[in-house]
Amino acid sequence: MTRDINAAINIRQKGILELQAAGLVVSAHGGQRKSVTQTVVA
Template identity: 55%
Template sequence: MDPWFASSKTCHIYQHKMDAMTPDIRSWVCLTCPTHHNRDINAALNIQHQGMIKLKAEGLPVPAHGGLRKSGRSSVAA
């Protein structure tokens, strides 16, 4: 991943990048899709997405939904 990728000020939905954002701003609203973003959560989602792109580019398998989907099955004790 590019070390200068603006993960905290790029909308993880539409990739709109805010021009200027000081570190004290902890949440913001995307000008493209009016989504309200928590800066840290938005950055984490962007970093996860960039990691999945890199894994796919290297030919490695990436689970659907980043491996976050639950199977719907519950384990039952015997």
């Protein structure tokens, strides 16, 4: 049981790192959104 939980945590962390490497912002709640920066022209 403990090994299963540990494996799930490791898999989740690896997925989060891969999403961040792809340029996505991952929240602590498990949601994700595309990181967007806007340039304002004065």
